Amino acid sequence: MAEALNAADQVLGGDDEQMAVLIVALEGELGESPDLVPYNAPEGDIIRWAEEAVSAGLPGIDAQDVDLSAFKVRRLPAKNGLPDRVMVRPKTEVGY
Amino acid sequence: MEIIVVFDTTGKAIYWHDKDASSGYVPDSDDLFDVMWENKDRLGGFAHTHPWDGEARPSSIDLTTYRDLDKAFGKRLVWPVISFTDAVLVFWTKFPDEPGEGYVIADFDYLEEFEFDWVDELRRRSGAQI
Numbered sequence: 001m002a003e004a005l006n007a008a009d010q011v012l013g014g015d016d017e018q019m020a021v022l023i024v025a026l027e028g029e030l031g032e033s034p035d036l037v038p039y040n041a042p043e044g045d046i047i048r049w050a051e052e053a054v055s056a057g058l059p060g061i062d063a064q065d066v067d068l069s070a071f072k073v074r075r076l077p078a079k080n081g082l083p084d085r086v087m088v089r090p091k092t093e094v095g096y
Numbered sequence: 097m098e099i100i101v102v103f104d105t106t107g108k109a110i111y112w113h114d115k116d117a118s119s120g121y122v123p124d125s126d127d128l129f130d131v132m133w134e135n136k137d138r139l140g141g142f143a144h145t146h147p148w149d150g151e152a153r154p155s156s157i158d159l160t161t162y163r164d165l166d167k168a169f170g171k172r173l174v175w176p177v178i179s180f181t182d183a184v185l186v187f188w189t190k191f192p193d194e195p196g197e198g199y200v201i202a203d204f205d206y207l208e209e210f211e212f213d214w215v216d217e218l219r220r221r222s223g224a225q226i
């Protein structure tokens with residue numbers, strides 16, 4: 001028997017999904033989103049959620065429209081009492 | 097090999113980075129970002145080499161990296177590019193002769209607040225015969 005997921009579960013992956021705190025490095029701050037995101041979500045989805053979170057405003061970061069498409073997603077497993085986290089940060093590559 | 101040196105707001109070297117670097121590319125690095133973030137209050141920027149003789153100019157990859165790092169750190173950082181025979185500064189500013197702002201390329205000694213004493217060492221580590 002199949003059971004339809006509601007919209008939120010389809011986005012978040014259901015009750016068994018490993019969830020993480022979303023952190024965005026911007027304006028010299030690590031802004032933490034109040035909404036959890038799936039730890040193993042595709043990078044493109046995480047970047048989009050980060051842009052939406054910044055647009056809505058994060059602690060220490062003015063609400064603004066930003067293009068984070070060239071930023072990187074870093075997955076940080078739970079450690080030292082901190083929960084699973086996904087950080088959206090700028091790339092550092094140079095060359096060519 | 098391309099080498100990066102991270103420096104503080106006076107120009108003093110904080111950290112040397114060449115992890116997985118090649119003759120034309122230094123890939124993205126969590127280690128490099130962590131060092132920059134841990135030092136963000138005193139961070140001045142980072143320099144990298146173009147390990148050959150000739151004009152020093154930023155690539156399009158360099159400029160998108162500078163743009164995103166400036167945005168993330170929330171302040172104007174300075175991005176020297178150094179070949180074996182040339183050196184320039186790259187930074188975001190208001191254009192001197194026209195409206196608007198953007199990245200400019202300036203003489204290496206243009207910003208008096210910085211004193212860079214690691215240029216020979218950077219070139220040597222990059223393979224220059226000094």
